[in-house]
Amino acid sequence: MSNRRNTLAATTPFDAAAIAKSVSGLTVTRKAGVVITKNNDTVIKTWKSSNGYEIVNFKDAVNALLSVLGAVFLPEFYAMSFLGGIQELKLRGPQILINGDIFHEMMWLTNSTDGSKRLSIRYGLMRQICTNGAMLTLKGTSFVIKHLKVNEVNKELHTFMTALPKLDCTHVVKALTEIGSKQVTVRRLAGAIVNGVGTKGNDTIWNMFVKKLSSSKTDRLGEIQDAMIQGINVPFAKLTRKTLDTKISAWKAYNCYTELWRARDASHIERESTKMIKILAAA
Secondary structure, eight states: OOOSOBOOSOOEEOOHHHHHHHHTTEEEEEETTEEEEEETTEEEEEEEOOTTBOOOOHHHHHHHHHHHHHHHOOOSEEEEEEETTEEEEEEEEEEEEETTEEEEEEEEEEEESSSSSOEEEEEEEEEOBTTBOOEEEOTTSOEEEOOBGGGTHHHHHHHHHHHOOOOOOHHHHHHHHHHHTOEEEHHHHHHHHHTTOOSSOHHHHHHHHHHHHHHOTTTOOOGGGHHHHHHHSSOGGGOOHHHHTOEEEHHHHHHHHHHTTTTSOHHHHHHHHHHHHHHHHTO
């Protein structure tokens, strides 16, 4: 088992009644175009919205989630935060050991009443070692929507909640475990990334990935491979045959790549994680 320091995202024992009580004082109103968010009659955020903005009260979203939670996910811990106009509930489930690293099943419910964030629900596996909060979301279990009246946000939220299947990450755990014993050539990684993985331009993604391989606090390739790292850290067109044929840990490659996307929304994380799993599974 890895002896690296773990930082967990939610540490309060799960208590549905306590969660419901925590959000019971939240109210959101609109007056003269200004959205006013209060917690127990204390104003915590005011924000001037457009006419097309649809308000979502975090209290209602939390209660809707709690009403279906027992059938789809069994959390052990939680964390709640109200930061001005941003509200978030994190639910942490059982820990799972994958390739020596501890993961947890996680569910996030995020909302804003100041236009800064979309309403979202995400379920997946969270790896939290040191500063790495990389998450893998599972297809069909994420919901992201802009607060626009035309989107019928509140209606769509409740539709999604009632349609949630029992959440199960078994097949993803199996895929990640298999990656742990593999090595992959730089040639295969470079070819796959330069030929279509990513959304910011292929060479840009490759450069970002290489820098992460040589700088990640948790997954850098290591001193023994420093010379090889230097061989990778060049423009794609200048990679030598020797460098291209070098093999590296598929597990480190996966973690470094997914770490690039951890700050993006759930759809980006889901797409990029799935792509890298497919690339490495075929290695």
